[in-house]
Amino acid sequence: MDPAFYIAAAIAILSTLMVITRYNIMHALLYLVVSLLAVAVVLYMYGAPFMAALEVIVYAGAIMVLLIFFVMMLNLGKESAERERGWLKPRIWIFPSLLCIILLGELVFLVLQNRQPVSDVIIVNPKDVGMALFGPYIIAVELTGILLMAGIVGAYHLGRQKQKTLHRFLENTEV
């Protein structure tokens, strides 16, 4: 299991780095898809096949397609790539990445201190996920449902259009 895990993890890290450093936003999004797929492989190997499938269906298959869809409509060409290049100067990224490296160091230190032998992988079936979601975590599911409902109502309100009247004689008549 280990070599497969290290390969998937390395792909995830590499592709995430590529997401940050690409000038062309479409290429960055494609690397993000690769990164999500690699994370799905890791999830699958550590006993969460259901989560892995959902990661691919929801994140890689739906949300990323929507993002790409919007980028496609914006038609960002060479100009935006040039602008990105201007923004990615060392003067801008050195300080944040220094802070990140300090955080990473602390994280590695903590992980190494609390090192425990890897116990056997427990496989979580779809049924277990459902029992957990609709048992102890029911409040979270319901709150998410309410949030999504608010989103749908808001989208409907924004998307609704008044019927346009094209002729002055028809302006005062109800359609």
Place this chain on the structure above:
Amino acid sequence: MTNFWWIIGGVLFALLNTAAGLIWVERRMLALWQDRYGPNRAGPFGVLVVLADTIKLFFKEDWIPPFADKVVFVFAPGVVVFSVLMSFVVMPFAPGIVVADLNIGLLFFLAMSSLGVYSVVLGGWASNNKYALLGAMRGASQMISYEVFMGLALMGVVVLSGSFNLQEIVEAQKKVWFIIPQFIGFLIFLVAGVAETHRLPFDIPEAESELVAGFHSEYSGMKFGMFFIGEYLGITLISGMLVTLYFGGWLGPAFLPPVIWFIIKTFAFIMLFILFRASMPRPRYDQLMEYGWKVLFPLSLLNLMITAAIKLWLNT
């Protein structure tokens, strides 16, 4: 272990030959339904037209437009073939003849079909062409919306059989095929399946009378061939899934072996797909989306709720 490689090889061989053979089958059947002959010169019944077509595709100039995004342009046609072939990994052709008997088989199929959208979207975007872009945008919204009803329609089958494993789903149909208790689910899955493969009447991403050739306007040679083969593989996949989920998979009277039953049923559905193409007009883009979200979406939710309620009522 050798058995495993034989299955992979056999499945790949059968699928690729089916996809190529379907070029001829479709043209002959369309001709039959339109009262003409179709290709009938090369070889017996014109079968060799497949060979001619393939040779033509291989030797055509493989041209990448200078204004295209080269890497993505080359990468896009591969995605469709890859995603469809990966979906076949979980399909049980007969007891024991399955490449990977995954516990989450049905979800794996949904995941792979949702990755298939990328070929249309990326192909259209990388071409850097107005018509291709319009086709890609239509394709993205059509396939994302119809995926939702597809998943919801399938959940009815999951509720009845209590498993995501496709072999167990087939085994659960020993008494009665799921077409009877899940008739509405079957209809929704059929419509969504046609939309997922963007076949006629839902071939709006490539509508040749409005958009030249839609998302693959700029493609030629074998890259176009990949989209072409991907479409036929997609038809075979959706037909196979319909058989597995609603028509008892390999189950049938014992005088024929299970694999033969599976193949007969799948071919019946492939014929249905071709008949759709021969007989139905293309809907307008907004009609398609309205039909999906206002009719199929509530219907599939209702179907799922009623199925679950009946199942719960019978169990208590």
